[in-house]
Amino acid sequence: AQSVTQLGSHVSVSEGALVLLRCNYSSSxxxxxxxxxxxxxxxxxxxxxxxxxxxxxxxxxGFEAEFKKSETSFHLTKPSAHMxxxxxxxxxxxDSGGSNYKLTFGKGTLLTVNP
Amino acid sequence: xxxxxxxxxxxxxxxxxxxxxxxxxNMNHEYMSWYRQDPxxxxxxxxxxxxxxxxxxxxxxxxxxxxxxxxxxxxxxxESPSPNQTSLYFCASMxxxxxxxxxxxxxxxxxxxxx
Numbered sequence: 293a294q295s296v297t298q299l300g301s302h303v304s305v306s307e308g309a310l311v312l313l314r315c316n317y318s319s320s321x322x323x324x325x326x327x328x329x330x331x332x333x334x335x336x337x338x339x340x341x342x343x344x345x346x347x348x349x350x351x352x353x354g355f356e357a358e359f360k361k362s363e364t365s366f367h368l369t370k371p372s373a374h375m376x377x378x379x380x381x382x383x384x385x386x387d388s389g390g391s392n393y394k395l396t397f398g399k400g401t402l403l404t405v406n407p
Numbered sequence: 408x409x410x411x412x413x414x415x416x417x418x419x420x421x422x423x424x425x426x427x428x429x430x431x432x433n434m435n436h437e438y439m440s441w442y443r444q445d446p447x448x449x450x451x452x453x454x455x456x457x458x459x460x461x462x463x464x465x466x467x468x469x470x471x472x473x474x475x476x477x478x479x480x481x482x483x484x485x486e487s488p489s490p491n492q493t494s495l496y497f498c499a500s501m502x503x504x505x506x507x508x509x510x511x512x513x514x515x516x517x518x519x520x521x522x
């Protein structure tokens with residue numbers, strides 16, 4: 293069974309500081325990996341995804357993530373936080389070879405950006 | 408505009424009173440899925456559908472039913488709601504063209520309170 297661990301349920305940074313949200317996964321097959329963002333009272337929006345190819349993936353709003361197979365990690369980063377980045381972030385994994393395209397989510401990390 | 412819509416967005420009901428949450432997508436996607444989101448647990452899959460008349464259980468199907476009579480619609484039915492079904496529900500859809508994994512698009516969510 294797949295699983296996703298997000299280290300830190302709450303991360304707080306200052307505006308302009310580096311954002312680093314950690315995600316580790318377990319999967320018995322090559323994974324597809326995703327980061328979603330959820331703003332208050334809204335649905336989930338895809339930030340970026342890794343399926344195959346380049347392991348450094350760039351997404352929207354200046355976010356990027358690097359797939360490291362040896363570390364089973366897919367950490368999300370942004371060089372400089374903006375106030376508008378305050379939201380909850382979810383890492384998810386999907387089985388690339390399965391018949392159910394189920395996303396297995398981590399428990400989420402709430403990002404707070406301080407002025 | 409490509410979108411997944413859900414209705415209602417908010418619902419308060421009482422134990423045992425049957426209810427249906429509708430989900431509709433305008434992207435001609437084959438795959439649709441329902442998730443529930445609970446604090447500290449992330450999102451968990453309830454049911455999914457690979458196409459019309461093809462549905463199957465996800466990780467937490469107890470107490471729920473679904474149907475897929477039309478490609479665009481995937482309603483979630485709670486025959487006899489109980490307080491432990493109080494949650495935030497998301498519908499998602501995805502195209503399966505060429506067998507490649509594409510982005511799952513999420514609806515805005517339905518917040519359900521069962522008294």
